[in-house]
Amino acid sequence: MSFCILRSTTIIPAPARWAALLLFNALSLQACSLLPRADKPDPAHADLAATAAPAFAVELRAPDDVREVLERHLELLRFRHLSDLQRNELQRLLGAVDANARELLGTMGYFAPEITVESSQTPDSQEAPRTVVISVQTGAQTRIASADIAFAHGARAVDDAESRAQQRVRRNWSLAPGQPFTQSAWEAAKNDGLRQLQARRYPTARIVDSQAEIDADQHQARLNVTYDTGPAYRFGPLRLEGSQRYAPDGARRLARLPTGADYDEARMLDAQQRLASSGYYDSVFLTLDTEGSDPQAAPVVAQLREARLQKLVFGPGFSTDGGARLSLEHMHNRLPGLGWRAVSKLALERQAQSAGTEWTALPEDDGWRWFAGARLQREVNGDYDVDSARLRTGRSQSTQNIDRNYFLQYDAANSKSHNRQGLAAIPDSTAVSANYGWTGRYFNNPTAPTSGHGVALELGLGSTLRPKRDLFLRTLARWQSFIPAGRVQDAAGKGRNARVALRAEAGAVLARADAPIPETELFLTGGDTTVRGYGYHSIGARTGDGQLHGGRYLAAGSLEWQRPIVYRGALSDWESTLFIDAGAVADRWGRGALRPLVGLGAGLRWRSPVGPLQTDLAYGLRARKLRLHLRLGFSF
Structure with missing residues (x-):
């Protein structure tokens, strides 16, 4: 009976900054849309393929889903268009195919595949003078046998709220017995459990240890992960950074963050959204300060960039109801003597023309x-x-x-x-x-x-x-x-x-x-x-x-x-x-x-x-x- 143990120990940086990581990830995803897709060849390789005679051709014989992964990531395929590839270098690459393919197949849950690599001369071929045939029989896919989800407490007592949070992680665990094992699903399951803890009460939760024990003969995986929730946090006072033009008390009333309540990432993001959409700030970024000594009153830090006192907006538009539309809007965020916001707007379209003003207090x-x-x-x-x-x-x-x-x-x-x-x-x-x-x-x-x-x-x-x-x-x-x-x-x-x-x-x-x-x-x-x-x-x-x-x-x-x-x-x-x-x-x-x-x-x-x-x-x-x-x- 053969075993393979996949182990990882993850240290999560102070999840007090989780809102920062969330924003960064969102921006990163937008940026990723500008990158070339992974399944498309690199432009430089495409140019090389178009101009250079290939050193060898590769024929992959494997199930469709496996073949797509191998075609995208197999190291051998990166060198097939090098026309000056030396024979000894090709032999080295052919010798590495088995290990490279097994590593890729292992991430998909296939730990006992049968792989054959054949190389033959094809001098009469119009494609390449040599053809490499890679045949893959994946065998049975490894499936989840058990998942042990544990929590490290140290000397800390577990209260009812923490017990409920642990039960929620176990109840929502995404890799149930009988499901296929893949590396991506394993990582997603661990991180999802961590996110559930960090989203409420435990922003500093982390993964202490994790391992997947693979029985390649029985095609079974036994999963073990240990979380440390860390201390429970409550919202402390709102601390403003960058507030000069508008009263700090106004920001507190706009945010409506419940001081003394259990930490909740969703409530903090709601407060951030209320501040950002209030019109008083061009940018708002809230984080929980976990560096202090009292997690029961952790300050919420608001990094602000204030909007201008007055703003003029001109907007053209079109709708099938009203046709072409023009609007001119003036906003004054602090009327002299009153302190209210005044938004005055002139709108012109085919069906309606209007002029109005709306004044609102904090x-x-x-x-x-x-x-x-x-x-x-x-x-x-x-x-x-x-x-x-x-x-x-x-x-x-x-x-x-x-x-x-x-x-x-x-x-x-x-x-x-x-x-x-x-x-x-x-x-x-x-x-x-x-x-x-x-x-x-x-x-x-x-x-x-x-x-x-x-x-x-x-x-x-x-x-x-x-x-x-x-x-x-x-x-x-x-x-x-x-x-x-x-x-x-x-x-x-x-x-x-x-x-x-x-x-x-x-x-x-x-x-x-x-x-x-x-x-x-x-x-x-x-x-x-x-x-x-x-x-x-x-x-x-x-x-x-x-x-x-x-x-x-x-x-x-x-x-x-x-x-x-x-x-x-x-x-x-x-x-x-x-x-x-x-x-x-x-x-x-x-x-x-x-x-x-x-x-x-x-x-x-x-x-x-x-x-x-x-x-x-x-x-x-x-x-x-x-x-x-x-x-x-x-x-x-």
Whole structure:
């Protein structure tokens, strides 16, 4: 019985810096995309192959997956295009083939292969004067017999939390008995267990020892790995480096890092993301300081590069809903005397032109912040050009999954028909309302979700002011869910879930029939994000003479099947989709009032770094025409 022991002892550098390593790895992966693929020949070798007569040809006789690895890494193949290769050097290379091939096959779990190497003269061959034939019979692949996962404690007592962490590593161990053994899978299993420990409570966990005992006769592998969790850590105070322009207390309230809570890498990265997206900092980098003497109050170091006090942004754009778009945005991060941020924006496009400003205070300790805003807008709403003004002030709070806000709002709207001049079907109106909004997002990814759901509710109680006073109640509910629908795998076993995306939206404005509700409080639908196959805001209610305008009741929904695309045997970043949308708007509720307009079609999705790029071709059954819809990113 023959044994081979693969042993490694790994010392992990202070995982207190794990966030740094995570960022570095992400950047490295991006950089790696610029490197030549491993399965492609080096350009220099390609030039040599094109210009030099080969010294010998190589014929590999082996199973497909094994042959691909040998063709890519076998040392002999690197020298076949050297036309001046000496005979004694070739003999040395041929003598090393067996050991070289066995080493490569061992990484794939084949420890008892049969390898033969034959060399013969081929003077009449047009390819090379000599041919080397390498025949490989892999034999049975080694499989996992057992996996012993141990933990070193020293003199430290094990509490319940550490015991649960150990059980989690054992429960999630990826190399179960019976599975094939490969070196890459073995390394991945060990590192995955380490990552599970380092991600929560134990940032300084490390691998003390690991070994794989290989029984080549029985084709079995016995795995042993020992982890040392190290001490449990808790978040200490946030320590800022590079803060000059903005108050340190503001950064602490923006980060919302729970001082005294168990270390959690995900919570620290969330705090880093909140700071980075706040607009006050151009770059943010958080690390846990594990060099101190008290792991129960380890400081979190925030390395900051502050944003400029003022910023001006000019942005061109295009959408199939609104056409070409230009925007000019000015941001002031600390208004004199108030300390709030002011974002003022001018936007021009075919369907709407607007100018507005939004002022927000820094969040308080509980996460709530004050805000105020004003907006002037001219927009095409159905068959009407609507000039509107809006004032709003209130408070908002954003947590990990939930956004809340409550505010007072003033609306004024002036509607003019752009189809029939002089028609005064909708009176000018103003209104004031008190509103509350709640949005819960429970997606697995905020920018490109593949599972999870979101729910949003809006409720407003108000009164019209002009031309007469009437109470009204406005409510809107939205829901979206992604449901896995099978798994798509490529030839290498890499896979991604297909899914069904469901979306529903319903709204109502309850008031007396003759209440003059501002057009900006009513509903229209249709376009890229609602009912595809129809133009932007082309689905609404109708006046007595057929003019399209905002209605008091809304119902819309969508059913979409999204499936990853496998191209040339490899899983790509593209997905195909089939969908059906439906939506209806009316001024009254009852049988036959909400008659849905239906659109159906197909599209493509590209998983870009900033979210899915969506291209859809939809046919509106009522409109009887095809429409192209383009959209970048996901929002709920």
